[in-house]
Amino acid sequence: MLGAGAVGGTIGGRLHQSGREVVLVARGPHLAALRAEGLRLTVPDGTHRLAVPAVGGPEEVELAPDDVLVLAVKTQHSAALLDQWAPRPVAGGGTAGERLPLVCAQNGVENERLALRRFARVYGMCVWLPSTHLEPGRVSAAGSPRSGMLHLGRYPHGADELASRVAADLADSHFDAPVSADVMAWKYAKLLSNLGNALEAVAGPIDGELRMRVWRRTRAEGEAVLAAAGIAHPSEEEQRARRGDRVVLVPLEGAVRGGGSSWQSLARGTGDIEADHLNGEVVLLGRLHGVPTPLNAALQRLAAAFAREGRPVGSLPDAELAALLDLP
Template sequence: MRYIIIGAGAIGATIGGRLDGAGLDVVLVARGAHARALAADGLRLTTAGGERLHRMPVVTDPAELGELRPDDMLFLTVKTQDAIAALDAWGDAEVAGGGTAAQRLPVLCLQNGVESERLALRRFARVYGACVWLPATFLEPGAVSALCAPLTGILHLGRAAGGTDARVRAIAADLEKAGFGAAVVEDVMRWKYAKLLGNLGNAIQATTGPDPAPAKGALLLRAIREAKAVFGAAGIAHASEAEQSAARDGKVEQPAGVRGGSSWQSLARGTGSIEADYLNGEICLLGRLHGVPTPVNETLRQAANIFAREGLPPGSMSIEDLTALTDEAAARA
């Protein structure tokens, strides 16, 4: 099986590098300066075991690979806001022996939130989901760090529509060989909805900075309360905190001093986009569908998007100002 990593950023490059280090066949898909650095100098991947240089094939689009192989496995690791373009480009790619990737090849969605699986299922016949616990940092072209130990990360895997099969078990075995925990579960979306609760704080971190503070924790709890209310109204189940703790405690310990998460990094790199529409925005969508007010998540979604659109520095807003905006929105709701 050859792994094609569509989006060699923090998550994609870490998984690709670790799979390469385990002797597996990997292709990285990247763009711009990052693609040029990867092609010219290789991937500098720093894990708890130190820095290692990985040299893998690097492409920017499917045409550079020619016909895809019937044993190719697509890992979708772009941010959700970039998923449609990636799915369309790779879904139309021809596969040796006939047919397209969307018709014949499996795709595994490894994004925060729960939308990518739905986007993929509209296009691909074989879609898998992954709940990813993998703190990683990507701030400069060609270099990624993922410092958790003893495992680099933990992934829960399953068919997006529910259930498991031999293919997902084979993927899990390869990921475990590469230094990850990889649990195969019957309902992967239940785990992804649970992780979404924590990811509601990405917008807080991106706009007010990654340093912890009681006021930030209090605002996150308000966002989570809204989310649990809409989950209840929508009949959406999610893994419990006890289940999540049992799955990762003592297995993915991160050293102190690591900077911000994925949304903070998007602002730091000046990408011009952020994933808030698919994190806080997912809660707003469910709230509108089921008649549950979500003023906190709507304010966080709007603030994160303003930061991305206007190129504001991450962490340049005070938590007091952000909290005041959410208070005003809650009073109007």
């Protein structure tokens, strides 16, 4: 698991619980905590202390031909990890980039393109996984009865035996894991919902009239851009029908879920945020296809400024938020 935060830690921890051999890749205080105390995974049935091996980089492992690499970091950190892991030797000859499959368990739609420049076998994963990582060594996942839904398929399209084998392991580890020959359509649908991440991070929960108005216009820009670009994706109704009641959030004792992935980045004070590859993806497509995206551009800039300047999560004044609605 290249990245052991909310998503990577939950997937890796659940796979470990079901008897799969897992190695977590982490850094800094999180790595130190994982090495000292193991992974503490809080899920609806309690907190589990899992002795999952953890390393700081590829030089600490010997790669085997049947290894699967799962990239589970924010997009702004993908290129550095891909550059570290792609040239690493694999037992029997060749490199990781030449021989090993790499799964992008990430928000956004740019990671697969970045990976395919370095890895011959790339898979996309659409991650519906309500999880939180705010403290070193600790991850929580509030989904029940399944921890999450993880659509999986070959990039740029297709499905194969490896996807089915990975999906079977995930299905045996508290996840629904449908194999999709067009996984990127699901990831574009998820991109639309992720456009609210920056809004939540800078302005707080998306509730009340003002925040809902900003959110509706932000998403409408995204829908207009995808339509102009000819990018098909499942409707909200289709997504809800596919999830059904398989992933329902439940309260977790001793675990707080204050917000999504971007909210968590600001809360942890990481100094960066994924808005360039969420709202920024819509801005990019809008510029390519002549569709105005003023709210997404504004939220992209605000989120980056909040991360860079260390501004408190959710602290944007309502007056500044309301001013976004007047953008041309």
